[in-house]
Amino acid sequence: MTEFDLDKLSPSKRYNLLISLVVPRPIAFVTSIDTQGIVNAAPFSFFNLMGNDPPIVALGVGKDETRRNGLKDTGYNIQQTGEFVINIVNEKIVNEVNTTSVDFPSDIDETEIAGLTKIPSTKIRPPRIAESVANLECRHVNTIEIRNTRIILGEIIYIHLKDEFIEFNENDFRILVELIRPIGRAHGRDFYTRTIDLFKVPRMSYKEWIDRR
């Protein structure tokens, strides 16, 4: 066994170790605006759904001491305006999303550089991305700071999903995940992963487990 005492690892080695072991990670392509109305877009893979009642997402947005309040633009905008959109990413827009991760100055709207289309959201001010299969409108609820790690918690208040990715039957619906094909971030700085290699392992209740024995 190779052992790691995380306190003794340099930040870059620690980062490499962690992002190699905790994979795949979903990608939140976040659009937000600052108090002047300048739009910002950037991807974040320190991201997940933390619960569904209420529906809470968590984002780990790093610090940037060279910027406003020492925060990356996404973190600053959410701190100042309290609203953001998580745009779901699939392979069709991966290059555009990757472009927005360049550390452009704060007054640059990355959606324009990447050639993405902004359309209005329904309940919040930051726009959503038309090319995304789905957009999750979120309101900031809390930020937890643990030394240099900032965890932004948001509540999803409204969802847009393109019609071609949903099938209605009677009183229910099915999300066509096989068509959405969201991508995730894999190990290493430049790697992404597809979510199409699925396998099924049925989950059991305690009673089913007992009955099977």
Ligand SMILES: Cc1cc2nc3c(=O)[nH]c(=O)nc-3n(C[C@H](O)[C@H](O)[C@H](O)COP(=O)(O)O)c2cc1C
């Ligand atoms: C796929 C991908 C995932 C990323 N995930 C994160 C992340 O979870 N946290 C983070 O701080 N930066 C992450 N980054 C880097 C940010 O996207 C990058 O720093 C960006 O410039 C931040 O933009 P902003 O200052 O406009 O908010 C990621 C980059 C890529 C390409």
